[in-house]
Amino acid sequence: MTYQEKLAAIRAKMLTNGVGAYIIPSSDPHMSEYVPDRYKCIQFASGFTGSAGTLVITAGFAGLWADFRYFEQATQQLRESGYELVKLKVQHTPEYIAWLDEQLPAGSIVAFDYQLMSMVLGEEIKEALSVKEIAVQDLDLLAEIWENRPELPDDLAVLLPEKDCGRDFKSKLSDLRLGLQKAKADVHVISSLDDLAWLFNIRGKDVSYNPVVLCYALITAAEVRLYLHDGKLSSGDLNLLAERGVTVKHYQKITTDIQELKNCTILLDGKRTCYQFLTQLSPSVRIIKETNPVVFLKSVKNETEIQNTRAAMVSDGVALTRFFKWLEENIGKTEITELSASQKVKEFRERGKTFAGISFASIAGYGLHAALPHYCPDETNNLELLPKGLFLLDSGGHYFYGTTDITRTVPLGETTEEEKLDYTMVLSAMIFGSAAKFPKGTRGYQIDGIVRQQLWQQGINYGHGTGHGVGYYLNVHEGPQNIGPSNAAVAIDQGMITSIEPGIYRPGKHGVRIENLVLTIPGATTYFGEFLQFETMTLAYIDTSIVVTKWLLPEQINWLNAYNQLVYEQLKPELSEDEALWLAGKCRAIANQSTI
Template sequence: MKQQILSRIAALRELMTREHMAAFIIPDSDAHNSEYVADHWKSREWLSGFDGSAGTVVVTMEQAALWTDSRYFIAAEEQLQGTGIALMKQKVAGTPTIPEWLGRQLAESSSKEVGIDGRVSSAAVVDELVDELRRQGGLTLRTNLDPMKNLWTDRPSIPQNTITLQPLALAGEATADKLERIRWALREQHCDGMLMSALDDIAWTLNLRGTDVHCNPVFVAYLVIEPEKTTLFVHPRKVTGAVADYLKAQNIAVKPYEEVADYLRRDYFGYNILMDENETSSFFMGCMKENRATVVRRPSPVPSMKAVKNEAEIAGFRRAMERDGVAMVKFLRWLKPAVEAGGQTEMTVGEKLLALRKEQPLFKDISFDTIAGYEAHGAIVHYEATPATDAALEPHGLILIDSGAQYQDGTTDITRTVALGPVTDEQRHVYTLVLKGHIQLELAKFPDGASGTQIDAFARGPLWQEGLNYLHGTGHGVGAYLNVHEGPHQIRMEYKPAPLRAGMTVTDEPGLYLAGRFGVRIENTLLIKPYKETAFGRFLQMESLTLCPIDTAPIDRSLLTSEEITWLNDYHQSVFDRLSPLLDEPERAWLAEATRPIG
């Protein structure tokens, strides 16, 4: 595999020579600026061998480097060995930005041209690169070349899987009503129409789902909304008879996926068009230069609408969490005896959990690849076991299991760190600090409209008290049978101004990772809901949607406050009350013990 990577980089350099380019940037994005992409767009993985969901490779004639975040530092270092690609750790002191690195690398180069494929790069990314490269010795950016067309000879095609209907009883709002809300939001911004590129936004708007992207129930398409018409650009094979009839009833025209660019150039007749610069590719911004319409570069109104769940979606989440909780209880009851019996590995426990989830009604898929990291592997934030790394489990220490499922009525995301037997005093101490942070965020009360950044410290406080921290976000939105990562709101240290509103889902997942030793993370998916209204305004609180015991074996109870103990006992009582009617007698007995009050 390493030799293949070296050959691919050499072939790219040959192409760069023919095109008189000094460097080329390969991002991790697709034509829709998705977080997770279909195989057709995994160019960065094909070129570098690094398979994390976030990372950008830059190749010059002499050097190559990959930029990724803290979730993937350890995995990237392993995967890049022998490729000649240097690891650049984003947000770590001393790490140059891509433009800074290119400025140094190309200081003596005769060519000052840097390439990036504008079809898979957002307008915001391209504009920022243009400005920053210009400041690095007058470097220029070219966006009209996709080198993979020539280099990736066995490149997978764009998916053509069929689309399915999401029933109104689960969606909770008719497509016509959603389109009216979107048009109203556009009118408020004095916009005639918009191009929708984000796949989950399209699926939500149209109450449709697909299977084009691993773990994400979306389909590859574009949507153009105008004052009097709506057009879906999608491959004809994807549209079944039932979906075609549904779209016709909604007055939504269907055109081939590849015709969207020409439509924007020649057939869009609005005075202006909204294009979210963070979702729309630079290529489509360029298409509008051939049209008289003005591009309004503002955030899409759809993510904020989609983030606030309606009553049907919330009810679906509750049902999905119950079924997922049943699968988790069956799994946790099985786990320790299975490890004690021997023969279990990180991969086999992941397979067992998947099998138990598949038994649940309305199960469609996992919501992301399961992370099952035993001891040192638990310190790799987004670790995924492979046959080469698959660790045997022993009846001691900690295993971190981060997993989730796609049910037709809801998406789940849960992490539990479990003691497989005796643990060290250090593991017990760290586990309890992380649990304290998790509980403090669940207990938080905050003003309506506060941002996630303003409440992030609730979860980090117990760790900060001891000079400890984690570099990933504390929480993200979760889709209603949609993408497991959903915005615009987040809970994280970096400033994210998106307001928190009642009806939003968000995860609570603090952690701590000691490289080469162990990691701890505890995660529930929460619902933000009203708390109280006072003279100072409306206040919000959290409710756990996730239903699964939190392992009490590794807890140092002396570190928990009485308030935290009360929360944990109350949560466990709720878990038992909701799940016990769905279990058989041995499972109920196990759950009763797992949720027994501590004090």
């Protein structure tokens, strides 16, 4: 079926069911960012492959609501699909709800698959449309249209050695139960896969890029139930779970167990739990809607996690050094494309003994493609790299044990003055953030302002967040902290690992982004209180060949020189003599010629 034929089939089923509008979100029943193939519903229906967006279909209109990261991608992929791109004004907001309220007559029905909508969003849709007596209905209209729909993955999962996790399951469970006591909850249901992976020290291959396992957990003061598909764990790991007091049940039993809960108080995380669970609870169950306590516990890394992540950064830095050396030595001599460059950096990572997979689809953009923040090359969009202009590579890996995420923009030859200035301003912004010192309790939006301030002075801004949390051999995008414009009520606390990744994007020309991961560590304690600061964990040289030094403060140049020297010292023991000599040239200090 073509996408237009699929759209027609959906509309036919809408008509049969009396549905005025049908919503298709980009998530799975666990509210994941990356989802198993079975839940790539937007891609199936429209051809759009981005990781975030929402399809809304009515009798007369079909649109994809997506944010600026995907404007160019969506415009290309939606051609002749029957869908139009609706550009979100504010990232991560359900602006289509107000549109539905305006478009639909009173008494209409809006349908969506309750499994694929979060509690908080399902409630928002229901409440916002109820004024016009527009009802919501649980329907999966793709079930009969999607022929040969992929099954859920059946790869084996494993329990990690607890010595490599820094904390055992028992101690983590104890802290979780303390959180439930504070919330005055009897029962807690966890759906979010990275939280479950951290709590049970379990990892798997069920979702691309995220080493997680499809599962649920139901936890009380006396019992722990883990819901898994049969055959996911070895008999040895099942025995270990039994010894730890965990009852393993079939994955699909979570639904009946939730329905059987009576006369209790349950804690549900509205952003990380599907709307279906909320609708299945008995009226006798009291509901507390709070963030899953594991989210906060997981965000603060213990000493084992920190030390192992540092080791992962060395492995990652070695791979990137070898890649950029290869790129410099081969550009203009042999054909290199965005796609082949992505594959090559993966090959260099795979040579590492502890490599466990890439942490997300590499963003490899050359020239004008670098102006697309979430651009991923494929067979139909794949520029050849030439010995001129800028190449942006945003990539990362999983290691035993640790997760990396790094962006470097490098010149491939002659560059314009505008490219040099943009590169220098992005570097300046990244250094401002990396070198920041701030009072304990500071939130991400405050640090976001520190990073953006010098860009704002030049009338420049970027539409994505400045930073996100990163997991420990887990999801590359991890909450609850973030560095961005929104006032998230979470402080950037000691032990958190977060990215700092400002950018400048000029459509049709070029893009620049530079990203490091930083660890929040103690700073000074003064008369004015306790301060925190960042330790940069990422180890990969920052190109200085096109830096316009007069646009950097003396202390910023000192930071840059010290960082590159650290990179050289940390990576040199793992490199060949030739590789180390090449890296030494890249890390050579630049003169401090600032006039500001």
